Amino acid sequence: MKKIIDIAFPDLDDKNVRIELDDTLSPKTFKAILDNLPVEVSINKWGEELYTDRTTITVEQEDNAKTEVNELDVAYWPEGNALCLFYGPTPISKNGKILAYSPVNIIGKIVDSSNKHAILNQIKERAKVIIRESI
Amino acid sequence: MTYMSKNETKKFLMQGTFTAKLTTVNKDGSPHVVPVWFVLDERKNRTARKIEDIVFTTYEDSLKATNMQRDNRVSICVDDQTPQFSFVTIHGTAKIVRQKYNELLKWNTRIAERYMGKSNAKAYGKRNTTEGVILVRVKPTKIIAEKDIAAWE
Numbered sequence: 001m002k003k004i005i006d007i008a009f010p011d012l013d014d015k016n017v018r019i020e021l022d023d024t025l026s027p028k029t030f031k032a033i034l035d036n037l038p039v040e041v042s043i044n045k046w047g048e049e050l051y052t053d054r055t056t057i058t059v060e061q062e063d064n065a066k067t068e069v070n071e072l073d074v075a076y077w078p079e080g081n082a083l084c085l086f087y088g089p090t091p092i093s094k095n096g097k098i099l100a101y102s103p104v105n106i107i108g109k110i111v112d113s114s115n116k117h118a119i120l121n122q123i124k125e126r127a128k129v130i131i132r133e134s135i
Numbered sequence: 136m137t138y139m140s141k142n143e144t145k146k147f148l149m150q151g152t153f154t155a156k157l158t159t160v161n162k163d164g165s166p167h168v169v170p171v172w173f174v175l176d177e178r179k180n181r182t183a184r185k186i187e188d189i190v191f192t193t194y195e196d197s198l199k200a201t202n203m204q205r206d207n208r209v210s211i212c213v214d215d216q217t218p219q220f221s222f223v224t225i226h227g228t229a230k231i232v233r234q235k236y237n238e239l240l241k242w243n244t245r246i247a248e249r250y251m252g253k254s255n256a257k258a259y260g261k262r263n264t265t266e267g268v269i270l271v272r273v274k275p276t277k278i279i280a281e282k283d284i285a286a287w288e
Binding site: 042044046047053054079080082091092101102125 | 204207208228230231232233234235238272274276
């Protein structure tokens with residue numbers, strides 16, 4: 001099953017990043033996210049990864065959790081109870097691979113790659129975000 | 136001098152009340168060194184093949200936190216200052232995690248137990264879990280661990 005959600009950035013003229021959630025890789029996380037929306041939280045940067053503060057979404061590491069991710073992957077980081085958006089290398093990336101700090105449950109993809117330059121690169125540390133179902 | 140094995144390194148890092156001397160990079164590129172209380176996240180890697188994350192807490196507006204937010208590269212040195220002298224230096228990448236109160240309290244209690252003893256752990260854990268405190272994880276990227284520095288060959 002697939003579902004579209006939005007991450008809105010009120011500090012950036014309420015711009016939105018649209019995400020397509022997919023339940024095939026991390027079904028428990030998929031459900032937990034939808035059950036907890038909307039989520040209002042601050043966001044942090046770690047290289048070209050955006051990750052939220054701890055959320056109310058609580059899921060264990062799933063069987064398919066992985067450390068190496070792809071550009072524009074969206075994931076849940078069990079260790080930090082955080083949602084992560086990967087749009088480039090992290091501080092521990094090597095040989096062109098995008099590496100998460102520790103295994104993450106992949107939950108979907110950023111729909112529009114142009115968001116990388118238009119929005120994700122512009123986000124400032126501690127910006128507020130609202131994660132909600134797409135209208 | 137001899138090198139420590141992985142298990143010796145882990146044991147050494149968690150020995151007694153050794154503090155970590157944490158170095159971060161100031162805005163002008165100069166180093167900033169401070170001692171911190173820390174623990175290893177031993178829950179994370181039970182296979183003992185790797186040295187686990189170094190975990191400590193600090194105020195988010197402290198210089199070290201501000202430095203790590205801007206530049207995630209850190210170095211940590213833990214040393215035994217009694218003969219025959221041993222040390223572990225860790226180069227790593229820091230990631231700041233903003234925890235909810237209960238999770239932060241759990242970590243601060245665990246850290247306090249190490250440095251202030253079991254009977255004081257709860258009180259110090261609570262004392263150190265206040266507004267603006269953040270958790271820092273450091274993933275080791277390079278480890279230098281030497282023991283018995285003063286020993287004759």
